[in-house]
Amino acid sequence: MTDPLTVRVPLDGARAYDILIGRGLIDAAGPHLAALGGRAAGIVTDETVAPLYAERFRAALERHGLRTSVVAVEPGEGSKSYAHYARVCDALLGMRIERGDLVVALGGGVVGDLAGFAAATLRRGVRFVQVPTSLLAQVDSSVGGKTGINSPHGKNLIGAFHQPRLVLADTAALDTLSEREMRAGYAEVAKYGLIGDADFFGWCEANWRGIFSGGPEREEAVAACCRAKAGVVTRDEREDGERALLNLGHTFGHALERIVGYDPARLVHGEGVAIGTALAFRFSARLGLCAGQDAGRVANHLALAGLPTRLQAVPGGPGDADALLDAMAQDKKVRDGALTFILARGIGQSFIAPGIDRDAVRAFLQDELAAG
Numbered sequence: 001m002t003d004p005l006t007v008r009v010p011l012d013g014a015r016a017y018d019i020l021i022g023r024g025l026i027d028a029a030g031p032h033l034a035a036l037g038g039r040a041a042g043i044v045t046d047e048t049v050a051p052l053y054a055e056r057f058r059a060a061l062e063r064h065g066l067r068t069s070v071v072a073v074e075p076g077e078g079s080k081s082y083a084h085y086a087r088v089c090d091a092l093l094g095m096r097i098e099r100g101d102l103v104v105a106l107g108g109g110v111v112g113d114l115a116g117f118a119a120a121t122l123r124r125g126v127r128f129v130q131v132p133t134s135l136l137a138q139v140d141s142s143v144g145g146k147t148g149i150n151s152p153h154g155k156n157l158i159g160a161f162h163q164p165r166l167v168l169a170d171t172a173a174l175d176t177l178s179e180r181e182m183r184a185g186y187a188e189v190a191k192y193g194l195i196g197d198a199d200f201f202g203w204c205e206a207n208w209r210g211i212f213s214g215g216p217e218r219e220e221a222v223a224a225c226c227r228a229k230a231g232v233v234t235r236d237e238r239e240d241g242e243r244a245l246l247n248l249g250h251t252f253g254h255a256l257e258r259i260v261g262y263d264p265a266r267l268v269h270g271e272g273v274a275i276g277t278a279l280a281f282r283f284s285a286r287l288g289l290c291a292g293q294d295a296g297r298v299a300n301h302l303a304l305a306g307l308p309t310r311l312q313a314v315p316g317g318p319g320d321a322d323a324l325l326d327a328m329a330q331d332k333k334v335r336d337g338a339l340t341f342i343l344a345r346g347i348g349q350s351f352i353a354p355g356i357d358r359d360a361v362r363a364f365l366q367d368e369l370a371a372g
């Protein structure tokens with residue numbers, strides 16, 4: 001393999017860590033994990049990823065003296081549940097994973113969030129490594145230490161901040177991703193441009209096909225997103241301020257995921273984010289904050305990449321405006337009962353907008369639903 005790109009997340013002292021990005025890192029993982037110390041690695045994965053990579057990954061670690069065991073959950077958001085969390089914790093305990101050992105997430109965002117939460121709580125905290133195998137996890141969820149599971153009340157409502165010690169993003173793993181999962185991850189790539197980097201969004205408009213097809217644009221995009229996220233997380237690790245910007249599109253998106261019961265046949269996270277991002281821009285335009293032209297440009301680009309941008313695109317329907325508002329009421333950004341949205345003054349000019357009036361949101365959603 002060629003030398004991977006490295007992005008540093010410069011948190012305090014020993015909590016700083018590297019994100020390595022490149023093709024072939026799954027097979028080359030041994031020395032990187034062995035260098036962290038520990039005798040054993042408890043690998044958490046899912047039943048789609050396991051047959052593709054688990055044996056190769058285990059062999060790579062065992063060649064470097066690590067004892068390995070694997071627990072695989074069902075693929076999909078449904079595994080971010082109390083029942084699966086308990087199963088994973090008990091499996092890791094059954095493997096005798098100690099505090100000095102490693103819990104490793106080998107998979108997409110669901111596996112990373114679930115394994116990370118298990119690592120955060122097992123023996124009150126075991127060291128954790130992310131080996132993300134989806135675009136979404138490589139550009140976003142594997143970095144920054146947000147871990148957790150869903151509740152019937154809403155998305156990611158039970159969780160902990162637990163930073164990984166290392167992230168290995170093997171971009172060759174994306175070659176086996178379905179077109180749909182690739183698109184879903186791309187919604188988070190575009191998000192980084194829309195939050196604070198208009199040039200990066202322009203670059204995405206020109207280069208997104210290369211990310212999908214596995215050209216050098218793929219590593220460039222993963223590194224650009226990780227660099228942006230590393231900066232935000234280092235400045236505001238626990239989301240007291242700026243980090244909330246990373247939630248662009250997520251207030252609407254999480255509500256949609258809850259409405260479909262986290263059913264991946266209807267909606268996956270990135271699709272919810274794509275619809276939510278288009279809505280956030282149209283809502284900003286309606287409030288007179290950003291030009292309608294910008295909202296149109298965002299929706300056009302997401303649609304060109306094959307992503308949904310309208311509520312009506314949710315199979316089985318998105319519920320009515322009140323159902324959506326009800327789902328949003330449990331958003332973690334709610335303060336004193338009022339909704340906080342991430343809105344935009346233009347492309348690359350997102351900002352945190354607290355105290356958003358529910359009636360304004362209801363009227364907007366009703367118009368969106370009526371637009372057909």
Ligand SMILES: O=C(O)C(=O)C[C@@H](O)[C@H](O)[C@H](O)COP(=O)(O)O
Pocket residue numbers: 140141143144146155156188239243244246247250332
């Ligand atoms: O890392 C963050 O901070 C994010 O908000 C990134 C999001 O894209 C990601 O989906 C995150 O897991 C959502 O977190 P939540 O706090 O809104 O549940």
